[in-house]
Amino acid sequence: xxxxxAWAVRWIRASAAVVSEHRVELITLDRDIGDGDHGENLDRxxxxxxxxxxxLADDATPAxxxxxxxxxxxxxxxxxxGPLYGTAxxxxxxxxxxxxxxxxxxxxxxxxxxxxxxxxxxKAAPGDKTMVDAWTPAVDAxxxxxxxxxxxxxILDAAAxxxxxxxxxxxxLVAHKGRASYxxxxxxxxxxxGAQSSALLLRSxxxxxxxx
Amino acid sequence: MKKLINDxxxxxxxAVAGFEAAHGDLVTVSHDPIYIARKDAPRQGKVALVSGGGxxxxxxxxxxxxxxxxxxxxxxxxxxSPTPDPILAATKAVDGGAGVLHIVKNYTGDVLNFETAxxxxxxxxxxxxxxIVDDDVAVKDSLYTAGRRGVAGTVLVEKxxxxxxxxxxxxxxxxxxxxxxNSVTRSMGVALTPCVxxxxxxxxxxxxxxxxxxxxxxxxxxxxxxxxxxxxDAIVDRILAPIVDDLPxxxxxxxxxxxxxxxxxxxxxxxIVFRRAAEALAERGITVSRTLVGNFVTSxxxxxxxxxxxxxxxxxxxxxxxxxxxxxxxxGR
Numbered sequence: 001x002x003x004x005x006a007w008a009v010r011w012i013r014a015s016a017a018v019v020s021e022h023r024v025e026l027i028t029l030d031r032d033i034g035d036g037d038h039g040e041n042l043d044r045x046x047x048x049x050x051x052x053x054x055x056l057a058d059d060a061t062p063a064x065x066x067x068x069x070x071x072x073x074x075x076x077x078x079x080x081x082g083p084l085y086g087t088a089x090x091x092x093x094x095x096x097x098x099x100x101x102x103x104x105x106x107x108x109x110x111x112x113x114x115x116x117x118x119x120x121x122x123k124a125a126p127g128d129k130t131m132v133d134a135w136t137p138a139v140d141a142x143x144x145x146x147x148x149x150x151x152x153x154x155i156l157d158a159a160a161x162x163x164x165x166x167x168x169x170x171x172x173l174v175a176h177k178g179r180a181s182y183x184x185x186x187x188x189x190x191x192x193x194g195a196q197s198s199a200l201l202l203r204s205x206x207x208x209x210x211x212x
Numbered sequence: 213m214k215k216l217i218n219d220x221x222x223x224x225x226x227a228v229a230g231f232e233a234a235h236g237d238l239v240t241v242s243h244d245p246i247y248i249a250r251k252d253a254p255r256q257g258k259v260a261l262v263s264g265g266g267x268x269x270x271x272x273x274x275x276x277x278x279x280x281x282x283x284x285x286x287x288x289x290x291x292x293s294p295t296p297d298p299i300l301a302a303t304k305a306v307d308g309g310a311g312v313l314h315i316v317k318n319y320t321g322d323v324l325n326f327e328t329a330x331x332x333x334x335x336x337x338x339x340x341x342x343x344i345v346d347d348d349v350a351v352k353d354s355l356y357t358a359g360r361r362g363v364a365g366t367v368l369v370e371k372x373x374x375x376x377x378x379x380x381x382x383x384x385x386x387x388x389x390x391x392x393x394n395s396v397t398r399s400m401g402v403a404l405t406p407c408v409x410x411x412x413x414x415x416x417x418x419x420x421x422x423x424x425x426x427x428x429x430x431x432x433x434x435x436x437x438x439x440x441x442x443x444x445d446a447i448v449d450r451i452l453a454p455i456v457d458d459l460p461x462x463x464x465x466x467x468x469x470x471x472x473x474x475x476x477x478x479x480x481x482x483x484i485v486f487r488r489a490a491e492a493l494a495e496r497g498i499t500v501s502r503t504l505v506g507n508f509v510t511s512x513x514x515x516x517x518x519x520x521x522x523x524x525x526x527x528x529x530x531x532x533x534x535x536x537x538x539x540x541x542x543x544g545r
Contacts, residue, residue, distance in 0.1 A: 027412065035431045036412050037292045074328065078292045083324035121324060178320045181357035182433050 317362025350427025
């Protein structure tokens with residue numbers, strides 16, 4: 001499987017589908033420790049991306065597709081998730097600019113840049129009970145898979161699996177950023193909705209690399 | 213859920229259309245992207261004030277657009293920050309060449325979206341400064357939280373900074389006044405019932421019939437503790453003490469006392485609250501020299517109220533008294 005623009009588009013379509021499917025779950029997670037709009041906002045954002053995919057030029061690169069996601073999410077999502085995901089996709093696009101096909105190193109660079117973008121905007125550290133708790137283990141696992149000789153699909157699968165574990169691992173944490181931080185110890189026992197949506201999006205990337 | 217709505221997804225656009233129909237003498241409304249601007253904007257040479265945030269807190273912010281207060285308000289979806297696009301469009305529409313002050317309540321989403329819009333405006337050559345309002349003493353301000361929330365004190369910042377801009381202060385001075393108001397203002401709220409976000413359709417939290425949430429946020433975020441309902445005077449004493457202790461306000465201070473309804477509490481109860489709050493401040497030797505009572509920063513249909521105390525000096529008093537002409541605050545003109 002080559003990771004080209006067709007893969008990026010499959011990833012984006014799968015992301016929109018998975019966010020729509022998990023809309024209520026994300027709303028519920030967010031209502032427990034935030035304000036209950038995460039599923040609604042993200043669903044609105046990815047729904048707005050879909051029609052724009054048809055306008056991608058024939059010679060569009062994977063970076064062009066990710067940049068389209070970035071600008072659309074920034075202008076449609078709102079809340080904290082809009083600028084955070086928007087920056088993540090924008091930085092990811094920057095890391096793979098001009099490449100028509102992505103090898104393992106490019107995938108790791110893409111994920112690293114996305115994570116760094118989230119950290120830059122939100123200023124959260126690992127353990128703060130945020131999206132970073134899904135992205136950081138995902139980046140680490142992807143880098144490890146690359147050095148163990150995994151192929152591109154294997155790298156993405158390792159990243160998604162680590163992100164899912166990272167999202168689960170936010171449950172016992174006290175939040176230090178975002179609205180959940182107002183809850184203090186009352187946030188314990190609840191999964192962070194941003195970490196959960198991050199894991200869903202990374203799983204979509206891996207799935208898009210195994211089916212065509 | 214019973215609400216006077218047509219379609220949960222069109223709540224903001226229909227409300228903004230109604231606001232335009234009702235207050236077309238004061239404002240003009242842009243529908244795509246959505247923002248509410250002062251009718252005579254841009255005013256050449258005057259610093260412009262732009263605020264915004266999630267809808268559901270009306271009259272904040274649209275009700276404060278007009279002479280002596282905001283030049284534009286940017287309403288996001290209910291309880292969700294607007295995106296950078298409408299904030300940028302509003303900023304450009306009202307800039308009269310003297311720069312634009314963004315007044316932002318301290319919520320992660322609002323701060324990130326306004327920050328992005330300010331970056332884009334700066335890139336377009338518009339001078340933008342930002343003041344973050346964080347008057348809520350219910351939240352501990354530490355490295356381990358997102359910091360204090362911006363609540364009812366936002367109205368005082370918008371009024372006084374608006375008056376400073378109206379008298380011709382430059383951008384740095386208006387920003388400094390706004391920062392000063394925030395630094396001498398403290399608030400705390402209490403909820404008797406939760407509220408229902410239209411597209412969610414269910415209460416964002418639950419309170420038993422005999423429970424109240426002390427230190428509630430304006431989106432229903434929890435505060436310090438949940439207790440059994442008490443008489444009004446006891447509740448006032450319970451939230452006024454942390455407000456007074458935080459600044460701290462001291463004997464001899466002159467203050468503005470603001471009792472704000474959260475949307476579902478009748479005025480008659482707000483005045484019962486005001487009565488005790490004024491009395492309790494007097495017991496501490498604090499003089500109430502300016503007042504505000506009513507529903508100004510709401511949380512949809514939530515029952516409850518917040519108390520805000522601002523320490524005054526001659527200049528802040530003058531700016532508070534200066535003429536204002538908006539849908540929700542109007543005097544002297």
